[in-house]
Amino acid sequence: QVQLVESGGGLVQAGGSLRLSCAASGRTFSSYMGWFRQAPGKEREFIAGISWNGGSTSYADSVKGRFTISRDNAENTVYLQMNSLKPEDTAVYYCAARSSRFYRTSQFDYDYWGQGTQVTVSS
DSSP states (O other), X not given: OOEEEEEXXXXXXXXXXXXXXXXXXXXXXXXXXXXXXXXXXXXXEEXXXXXXXXXXXXXXXXXXXXXXXXXXXXXXXXXXXXXXOOGGGOEEEEEEEOSSSSOOOOGXXXXXXXXXXXXXXXX
């Protein structure tokens, strides 16, 4: 069984930065990991993913060049560094893990989810 716990969300001004962390318990070192977000009234969307060894990453166009995903398998933690934040980045951010090492962007392909952490960017 895998449990994921996000932290690091909060309120930040536009142009600022935040770093989200996702602490995992259980066997995740071989899992493809992703970050998703969901704004009010919108569907949950994939924003970043990382392969089991960190060698491959993927980003949504909306965050490319501003967000960076990384992982530390020794610490069982995945990070999302968010820079140049915009008001449209306001959402609940979720960490997710697959039972597979293969890349996917659909939320329905992820097997484990954290509880989410709120990120609010003020203008």
